[in-house]
Amino acid sequence: MIETAAPRTRNRSGTAALVLGCISLLLSLIACGVAGLSVDSNDIDLLPVQSKPEVASAAQVEAVAHVTLPPGSVLLTAAYSNGLETQLSAKVRMPRTELDAFVAAANFTTALAPGLRAVDAKHNVGGGNLWDPETAKTISGLDEEQPTAEGTRRALLVNLDAPDAVTVYLYASRG
Structure with a gap:
């Protein structure tokens, strides 16, 4: 006659080792999660939806803001960022006679x-110290309540302090 082996019973030392192993695994997972949350993420964009600001050309200023820079204008600084929202800031000096046009x-x-x-x-948009609209004393400005047909909203500040030239601060956003 063939005898079947009785099922093995678990001993206490095996059960204790299994429980301690599970507790150790759980504590390790918690420690990894806490360490992951405490990592300094200022320089790391975990979900990059907006590009870092970059220098914009006069052509980009004209295309994004839907403006035409007049002859004799000088682009002093311009920055552009794209993503969920397109943003552009530009500082332009132009002859006072060209402002109305x-x-x-x-x-x-x-x-x-x-x-x-x-x-x-x-x-x-780009940061830096060349953007200084608060230094203007005699100013004129406009802030569009309604965006253009393409969805671009624009704001403008004109520094009228100099007698022969104006400095235009232009901000445009879409998105």
Whole structure:
């Protein structure tokens, strides 16, 4: 006659080792999770949906902001960022005689308003110290309430302090 072996019973030392192993695994997983959360993520974009600001050319300023820079204008600084929202900031110096033509050609949905500070330090897309709209004393500005047909919203501050030239601070965003 063939005898079947009785099922093995688990001894206490085996059960204790299994419980301690599970507790150790659980504590290790918790420690890894805490370490992952505490890593400094200031320089790491875990979900990059916006590009880092980069220098913009005059052609990019014209294309994004739907403006035409007049002859004799000098692009002093411009920065562009793309992603979920397209953002552009530009600082342009132009002859005072070209300001009215610049505003008319851009088809802004509102007129320049004396004293309106529509652009400030928070509109500086690229950072840096060349963006200084707060230094202007005599100003005029406009802030479009309605975006253009392409969905671009624009704001403009004109520094009128110099007698023969104006400095235009332009901010455009879409998205």
